[in-house]
Amino acid sequence: MAFFFALVCILISLAIASYVHYSRRRKGKGQGHGGYGGHEKASLKLPPGSMGWPYLGETLQLYSQDPNVFFASKQKRYGEIFKTHLLGCPCVMLASPEAARFVLVTQAHLFKPTYPRSKERMIGPSALFFHQGDYHLRLRKLVQGALGPDALRALVPEVEAAVRSTLAAWDGRVMSTFQAMKRLSFEVGIVTIFGGRLDERRKAELRKNYSIVEKGYNSFPNSLPGTLYYKAMQARRRLHGVLSDIMRERRERGEPSSDLLGCLMQSRGDDGAPLLTDEQISDNIIGVLFAAQDTTASVLTWMVKYLHDHPKLLEAVRAEQEAVREATDGGRRPLTWAHTRSMALTHRVILESLRMASIISFTFREAVADVEYKGFLIPKGWKVMPLFRNIHHSPDYFQDPHKFDPSRFQVAPRPNTFLPFGNGLHACPGNELAKLEMLVLIHHLVTGYRWEIVGSSDEIEYSPFPVPKHGLPVRLWRENRTVERKGCESGNVEDIIV
Numbered sequence: 001m002a003f004f005f006a007l008v009c010i011l012i013s014l015a016i017a018s019y020v021h022y023s024r025r026r027k028g029k030g031q032g033h034g035g036y037g038g039h040e041k042a043s044l045k046l047p048p049g050s051m052g053w054p055y056l057g058e059t060l061q062l063y064s065q066d067p068n069v070f071f072a073s074k075q076k077r078y079g080e081i082f083k084t085h086l087l088g089c090p091c092v093m094l095a096s097p098e099a100a101r102f103v104l105v106t107q108a109h110l111f112k113p114t115y116p117r118s119k120e121r122m123i124g125p126s127a128l129f130f131h132q133g134d135y136h137l138r139l140r141k142l143v144q145g146a147l148g149p150d151a152l153r154a155l156v157p158e159v160e161a162a163v164r165s166t167l168a169a170w171d172g173r174v175m176s177t178f179q180a181m182k183r184l185s186f187e188v189g190i191v192t193i194f195g196g197r198l199d200e201r202r203k204a205e206l207r208k209n210y211s212i213v214e215k216g217y218n219s220f221p222n223s224l225p226g227t228l229y230y231k232a233m234q235a236r237r238r239l240h241g242v243l244s245d246i247m248r249e250r251r252e253r254g255e256p257s258s259d260l261l262g263c264l265m266q267s268r269g270d271d272g273a274p275l276l277t278d279e280q281i282s283d284n285i286i287g288v289l290f291a292a293q294d295t296t297a298s299v300l301t302w303m304v305k306y307l308h309d310h311p312k313l314l315e316a317v318r319a320e321q322e323a324v325r326e327a328t329d330g331g332r333r334p335l336t337w338a339h340t341r342s343m344a345l346t347h348r349v350i351l352e353s354l355r356m357a358s359i360i361s362f363t364f365r366e367a368v369a370d371v372e373y374k375g376f377l378i379p380k381g382w383k384v385m386p387l388f389r390n391i392h393h394s395p396d397y398f399q400d401p402h403k404f405d406p407s408r409f410q411v412a413p414r415p416n417t418f419l420p421f422g423n424g425l426h427a428c429p430g431n432e433l434a435k436l437e438m439l440v441l442i443h444h445l446v447t448g449y450r451w452e453i454v455g456s457s458d459e460i461e462y463s464p465f466p467v468p469k470h471g472l473p474v475r476l477w478r479e480n481r482t483v484e485r486k487g488c489e490s491g492n493v494e495d496i497i498v
């Protein structure tokens with residue numbers, strides 16, 4: 001339900017924004033009548049689809065069922081592009097690889113990122129995903145640098161340490177997989193940002209204040225003391241305070257560093273642009289934490305379920321990882337970047353989990369001008385939604401799409417059909433880090449532990465991304481390797497690779 005609530009809040013805020021927008025437009029053009037007229041490309045027609053009731057549009061239809069069913073049935077009826085109307089927002093939904101590429105890559109300049117104001121204020125208005133143009137590019141280069149291959153290579157030991165301590169804390173207990181994975185991805189986010197040099201007190205302050213921000217993120221925006229939103233904004237201010245202190249101390253010490261915070265603090269930009277301000281830096285730090293945590297944790301949670309539900313596959317993954325374990329001298333030496341590059345089957349399991357779970361079902365953009373797509377008009381100011389999940393679950397691009405089958409990734413998917421990390425200028429710069437985290441987690445999980453799911457795991461909840469109900473409660477225990485060793489020696493890894 002949280003997801004629906006979140007969506008309602010997003011849509012209400014979008015609705016208010018677009019209402020203001022349209023009433024201004026109409027006044028400007030001296031039009032008193034309804035509809036979305038006044039477009040220059042008058043000969044073009046709007047995409048097919050139904051706009052539902054006035055104002056409410058088709059919002060109720062969307063909420064009265066699984067949103068993915070809503071999108072899928074629309075697609076079936078109208079094809080790759082169709083219009084709808086959600087709480088005051090006219091939208092065009094796009095369900096083909098070509099259309100997604102049009103919006104996100106080839107004509108990206110015509111579609112700007114769009115988020116409700118309240119979310120922008122909560123994360124920080126200077127965070128890169130709200131921007132376009134020079135500022136966005138400058139920030140993006142910095143973030144990509146700190147998350148690029150060289151940086152990741154150096155991060156492997158930190159990621160491994162975080163994975164080990166997550167699993168050790170879980171050992172012998174029942175825990176929500178999602179909660180455990182959230183803690184792990186927060187920890188990994190922190191070492192990426194601060195380079196593993198943050199003291200425990202600061203880390204705890206950041207974690208606790210950040211979790212208050214999170215709780216308020218999807219609540220209704222208002223300024224009444226005591227509400228979740230209000231508390232979240234207060235915690236956000238404290239986060240900025242903690243980050244400012246850390247930056248001040250770094251400046252006093254004067255030592256350069258190559259972690260994300262260091263990159264942001266030292267950036268001069270092109271043509272001697274001034275340094276970023278503390279506000280700009282902390283907005284982006286909080287933005288990266290936000291983008292990194294629940295996304296990675298949700299996919300990891302699905303992976304634990306998929307592996308559990310496919311015992312044969314799990315055995316094959318275990319065999320692959322046992323071979324890596326041998327290469328690390330039975331786990332006595334640390335994992336390296338090179339080891340993580342020798343996990344072909346596990347990597348395919350990750351790709352298939354990203355496809356199946358499609359936790360980011362779609363994204364939003366807004367047309368900055370009237371745009372033509374295949375003879376249809378996408379009017380200026382309309383929201384545009386590339387539907388990633390529909391593409392990932394379409395039999396046109398993925399045979400037998402509801403089957404969990406990592407072997408499909410032995411062949412690269414067709415261009416623009418596999419977009420778990422988006423596409424174009426705003427595509428996820430954290431994708432390699434997320435995959436690294438998953439590889440290392442799977443390595444230690446399958447070579448050191450056994451687990452069972454507690455209760456049924458067939459229902460889905462939204463928190464805010466889809467995850468199995470209750471975050472997948474799992475009992476986990478360390479396996480007795482003295483017994484296991486004997487059984488493994490006869491297994492030939494090559495035979496069971498899927």
Ligand code: HEM
Nearest residue numbers: 129291292295296299360363420421422426428429430434
């Ligand atoms: C499995 C985990 C993840 C998934 C599925 C995911 C997915 C995505 C997607 C789909 C976008 C593009 C959104 C759009 O175009 O509207 C995005 C953007 C972004 N992601 Fe991720 N992400 C993940 C993990 C991470 C991690 C670990 C980090 C950072 C450490 C990160 C940082 C970002 C940032 C900063 C952006 C904004 C980029 C921009 O606007 O230029 N993400 N992510």
Ligand SMILES: *[C@@H]1O[C@H](CO)[C@@H](O)[C@H](O)[C@H]1NC(C)=O
Nearest residue numbers: 204205208209238239241242
């Ligand atoms: C939030 O950060 C402040 C520092 O500004 C710290 O004193 C406080 O303990 C943190 N809040 C929580 C709930 O931990």
Ligand SMILES: *[C@@H]1O[C@H](CO)[C@@H](O)[C@H](O)[C@H]1NC(C)=O
Nearest residue numbers: 478479480481482483484485
């Ligand atoms: C592991 O198994 C061996 C052989 O069955 C047994 O002797 C040993 O006590 C077990 N260790 C643990 C920690 O259970």
